[in-house]
Amino acid sequence: MNDRVTLAGQLRVWRARAQPGDAGVRSLAGARRTSGLRREELAALACVSPDYIKRLEQGRANPSGPVLRALSRALHLSEAEYVLACQLAGHACETEGLVPQRISPSVLRLIDRLGRVPIAVFDAAWTHLDHNDMWPALTGVDWMGRRGRAANMVWMTFVEDSAPVHVRHPDPRQHKASMVADLREVAARYPADLELRGMIRDLRSASTEFADLWASGCVAAHSTAHKTIDHPLVGRMELDCDTLSSHGCNVRIVVFTAEPGTESAEKLRVLSADSAENPGHIHP
Template sequence: MKNIDHAGSRSQSPDLATLLRSWRERLRPEDVRLPFRGQGRRTPGLRREEVGWLAGISPNYVQRLEQGRAHPSAGILRALARALQLSKAEFELACRLAGHAAEFDGMVPQLIGPSVQRVLSRLPDVPVAVFDAAWTLLEHNELWAALTGRAWGRAGRSTNLIWRAFQHDIGDMGPVRHAFPADHKASLVADLRDVASRYPRDRQLAGMIGELRRTSTEFARLWEGSAVAHHGSERKTIDHPQVGPIELDCDVLSVHGADLRIIVFTAAPGSEAAGKLQLLAVIGLQEMTA
């Protein structure tokens, strides 16, 4: 008697194309952060264009993957795992089926499990973002985007806090103002040094560090130093163009077993900052009119 795979079709063993389609169909638009909400859906789950937006790939490529006409790279597979909210076991299965299992050994984890996704969706009145151990932004809720003034991209070095801090063409850390900027940068670099020692086989991480050492004398000096520190919680001021400066408590939470960082901005109840956050929750990314 033949086994039944995850998608319900009869086969000797699941194939990646069938699994990708079944994982897409089990998600609902309200399960993920999307910039659009379609009506009159004829098929269950997310649309291919929605998965493509979440993973940073074209809907046509998603279709080819689901039809078995394309083979995803390790980077694409990692992005799809985040977009489809795969569990660790599901991600490992996808890696084996795609032939990339060995490539992810020793890489910085970027898998966001369903429980962390629920934290993002169930705290709409608190700016929340999820970063990997190397401070690459993986996901954020809508209030985080409203507070920082933009919705960051979904992949690449431009979403990494440390890359943004030391690249002159980007400028600075954005609207977030730190009480002691030099100490903040030093703690980030010291923290990154520790991460690099734990994930020595991550080529993307090594490439980013090498580029920063070549292009930023400040980063190179800090990297060669001996300071040992970890970037953690502190009080920060966010200069917002519409509501003005907002002074907030910034806490960094760790996800046990996943090596993820969750950054949460909060304000004391009844404070001026709390009122400004409430206002941002209403206006979102839209500019206030006179």
């Protein structure tokens, strides 16, 4: 009998204990045929293929650092469990020096219960972690297919700039300056996060605008903002955007709302009904 602790074995245990509801996975009609998360569900949450999860659980593959962090977040591992996973994968683990990417159960409940308004959770460096069905319906982005830089709002703003839904800010320069200031503050708090340092280096190289704002030493704080959104399904909406903080897990919670009784509120209701009927649908 082999009692050796392996990453493959631990991943099987952690997947079996994971509760689909806690991970934001909706239960379909009929009884589940397996306890915990299915491989396909874990794969979708971690942005990898089901076959890759299978190979990991059979000990035929070894995850990279970013993939291990994504798996840890999807499985809601504790810090001690994440450290063990890193050790079993042969990776150095500096949890104190990395930007936290764990979401508390209370924040997950918040996402679930605010289903009629677009809400998403980002880490302190603006990397997307989770959202409700209304968020992709509003933004037109397939967030579940993104990981790392591709899921980072700062990278998307300065490098990609290709969102299918156009968002107009009252003061675009101030909005971008606030994102750069956020990144500067986070980089100072987590100097050992090599992924963050690498992204900032590449942002300065890829975007002249980012490089100029970074060099200027800009300081700007995020606050409630009024934004105009041109949506392909419902047209123009005037929405308030609030960025909230959760001190327990160091994440940013972004929520869009409309003033009650307005045309924008009705359009948001239409978008909510559409997302409920077509969960996961992305408007072109």
